[in-house]
Amino acid sequence: MAFWAFAGFENLTFIIKDFENPKRDFFISMLVALIVCGLLYLGVTANYAAIIPSSEVQTVMGIYQLSQVVEPRISGIVIIVTG
Numbered sequence: 037m038a039f040w041a042f043a044g045f046e047n048l049t050f051i052i053k054d055f056e057n058p059k060r061d062f063f064i065s066m067l068v069a070l071i072v073c074g075l076l077y078l079g080v081t082a083n084y085a086a087i088i089p090s091s092e093v094q095t096v097m098g099i100y101q102l103s104q105v106v107e108p109r110i111s112g113i114v115i116i117v118t119g
Contacts, residue, residue, distance in 0.1 A: 048066055055061035084093075084102050094101050 052058050052062050
């Protein structure tokens with residue numbers, strides 16, 4: 037996940053030419069992306085900690101272990117597909 041987070045923030049630099057006011061707009065988009073990404077990571081971590089007992093945590097499996105326990109919901113699918 038850390039790699040994709042870095043790659044996503046790096047990709048913000050490629051869209052800077054599309055901003056009307058790059059100094060202001062880049063900072064705002066970076067801040068919004070950081071907040072949304074941080075909330076997403078906190079939510080996944082909180083779910084993982086609440087659902088998987090600490091004695092059963094497999095450090096290599098990560099989110100895959102969580103996906104084996106949680107039933108998919110349509111809202112999650114929509115978020116993943118539109119994200």
